[in-house]
Amino acid sequence: MITISDLHKSYPPRTGRGSEVEALKGINLEVKDGEIYGVVGQSGAGKSTLIRCVNLLERPTSGHITVAGQDLTALSDAELRVARHGIGMVFQHFNLLSSRTIAQNVELGLEITGLARNRRHARSREILDLVGLADRASAYPSQLSGGQKQRVGIARALAGNPKVLLSDEATSSLDPETTESILELLKSLNTELGLTILLITHEMEVVKRICDSAALIEDGRIVESGNVIGLLNTPRSKIAHALFPLGESRGEAGNTIIEIMYAGHLADEPIVGRLSREYGIDVNILGAAVELVSDHRVGRMRLELPGPVSAYGDAIGKLRSTGLYVEVLSEVAA
Ligand SMILES: Nc1ncnc2c1ncn2[C@@H]1O[C@H](COP(=O)(O)OP(=O)(O)OP(=O)(O)O)[C@@H](O)[C@H]1O
Ligand SMILES: [Mg+2]
Known part of the structure; x- marks a missing residue:
């Protein structure tokens, strides 16, 4: 479902005289249809850069990203906007608009798709129901708990019916119990909708609970990857020891x-x-x-x-x- 090949990403120097930051140094990764794939690594290892390159929020310096058979790096900006409808994304800090209701936040992404207003409405009700927030549609983000806000974030990401969900530390601002309920939600969306999920986390608990496969990124390179149970059987696997x-x-x-x-x-x-x-x-x-x-x-x-x-x-x-x-x-x- 997602193929990342020889992905490099460098950021320009922050100051005129500084040197480039080489955030990704040749990443190869294969996420199969219907699996939950976790990427773990320390702060600054390149996790966010990697996931932002997958939907081209960040333009790779070189390399290819293929999602559902389509090479995103070869698309024009207009084609890319269409392709992005097939890729939802959730963030650690939810990124909800405080002046809009929950339903309006979910509908926001659908406005660009040109879907008629009543259809957008129906879709947001349907998806809010799926994440367990049907009764909060007309509330505002400030009236929700962190876990509920993340459910809205997930609903918004799924409104356009994507095949792939990208998640950058979706549970990192949540307490353990709320984390558990969000992980359960992601797992059930994965099973019931066949949603492929690529998630970034620094919590091994997340990998343990829901990931089929995992990769460890260190200093812009994948140093270990594979099926989680397989990794547990791999001599000196760092992921196994961290689990x-x-x-x-x-x-x-x-x-x-x-x-x-x-x-x-x-x-x-x-x-x-x-x-x-x-x-x-x-x-x-x-x-x-x-x-x-x-x-x-x-x-x-x-x-x-x-x-x-x-x-x-x-x-x-x-x-x-x-x-x-x-x-x-x-x-x-x-
Ligand atoms: N917009 C940017 N401009 C310049 N350098 C950047 C930019 N974004 C990230 N970097 C650098 O790229 C490297 C990787 O950063 P990235 O945010 O991908 O790490 P991360 O693994 O997500 O870390 P964290 O766990 O703290 O979120 C770091 O050295 C960071 O300082
Ligand atoms: Mg990050």
Whole structure:
């Protein structure tokens, strides 16, 4: 649905003598039809620049953006205005017009499409109903909570019936409970409307709750990307470690440290019990977490086994053969 290829974006120097800011340094990304794709990264990494390039709010310096088969970078300004109807966008600070009612805010985007007034009206009622705000249509933004404002932002983004929704930190100004309800809304729009969502966030919780795929951006480059469950099975994945912070405990020198990742039915296996019963291994748990990752139960454990890894080849092999992901962190701790 969205293909980003070799995308570069540089900003001109802020002062006459300064140097260019190279915000994006060759980004490649593929978002499939119907998936929720999360891009995470630290402040200044280039997340907003990236998402603003996807609908060409920001003109790429070079590279191509294809949305639903159409290369946006090849379009004229007039063609681009039409293409943008297929791409909705929501922002962290909602960007609602305070002098307009909720319904008028939602209808705003439809005015440019040339839709007749009564049709715009009907559409805004329909979409406000979908986001759970049918009864607030004639209220003003100042009369709504943050979560409700973001629902209006989402309704406005969806008014033109887009195939793609872009979200730049849509939940970052909201408290955890409200965040949860907005994530639920995004997930249900994704399932019910088949909406493809590309979202930017610095909260791993968002990835954990609703993303099918994720990418990590560092200093203008994608350093990791893929299906979330797949990333959890990737050695030394930074996204996996950020999703499952296990603390710093590294065990004692001379012992073997392994990390185990398990998903789906394997999450119900008594792994530690098996290691001690079947193999007589005296296991010490250094850290463990079980989470729901897009509705799959997934767990990660860091275990300490006494002595060098050579003693455990057989046990580790057997665990792996059952489908568990096992990573040996230190053959022999230093
Ligand atoms: N309009 C601009 N002019 C010049 N430099 C810019 C502009 N917008 C962003 N930058 C620079 O580009 C880099 C990436 O910024 P961007 O806003 O994309 O980061 P971000 O990952 O969204 O950060 P945050 O999490 O703080 O929102 C930063 O170095 C920033 O200072
Ligand atoms: Mg940003």
